[in-house]
Every structure is written in structure tokens, then in C-alpha cells.
Amino acid sequence: MKRKVGNLEVLITESILVEANQSVEIYLGDSNDFKSTFHFITDASKPAYSNDSALVDEQTIVFNLYNFIQDATGTGGSQYPMEVGVFQDRILYLSILVNNFGSGVQPLFSYTYYLGEAHP
Numbered sequence: 001m002k003r004k005v006g007n008l009e010v011l012i013t014e015s016i017l018v019e020a021n022q023s024v025e026i027y028l029g030d031s032n033d034f035k036s037t038f039h040f041i042t043d044a045s046k047p048a049y050s051n052d053s054a055l056v057d058e059q060t061i062v063f064n065l066y067n068f069i070q071d072a073t074g075t076g077g078s079q080y081p082m083e084v085g086v087f088q089d090r091i092l093y094l095s096i097l098v099n100n101f102g103s104g105v106q107p108l109f110s111y112t113y114y115l116g117e118a119h120p
Helices: none
Strands: 006-016 023-028 034-041 050-057 058-068 071-079 082-087 090-101 108-118
Touching: 023 071, 023 108, 034 082, 034 090, 058 090, 082 108
Parallel strands: 034 058
Antiparallel strands: 006 108, 023 034, 050 058, 071 090, 082 090, 090 108
16 A cells, blocks of 8 residues: 655554653664654743754654643644655655643654655
């Protein structure tokens, strides 16, 4: 089965129940092909649904997601697919979404990786 959103081919789309102040690691391909780490951080000095990221090396990117996990219901995520690297000789894009269902219920972290145009 092949799925596309515009010109981007959906590589993988999944959802995971997460916890505040815990990390999620996602590996694409073999463990040394491409790795994304998502840190769900509660920090009162940061705005809700803010983030930063760092490229650790050519195969590893780390995302710090601040105040995405809350006791109130709500949703935060990317507005558009973000370019995050290269995978299988194509530009790799990522979209994320975190759904909060209220106090006492684990939030749902959804993500989609897309393959774009060939990497030059």
C-alpha cells in the first residue's frame, strides 16, 4: 500500500501513549540508519507547545517538546511537515501531534514520517 499527502510519500504513521518528563525514541530502518528522540518536558518558564531541536549527528535528531503534556484537554503539534534529515536518499519530513485527554489519562503522541524529493 502506498499513501501520499501532496507530493510526500507516507513512510510511517503511528501513535504512542506517553508520559510527562519521559522520552520516546523512534528508529527508522536499522538502529543506526536514523534515530529521533522526543523529550516531553514540563517547564513553567517555556510557553505551552513550544519546542527546539538539535541535530546530534547525520543520523540522530533530538526534539525537546515543552509543555505538550498537560492536565487539561487540548492539542499541540506541527502546522506543516518539517524537514528533519535524509533517509533512503530522500528528504525526510516529520509531522507530530499530541492529544491531551485530561487529568489521569495518558496523552497520545502521533507522528508521521514522510519521504520527499531525492536528496541531491
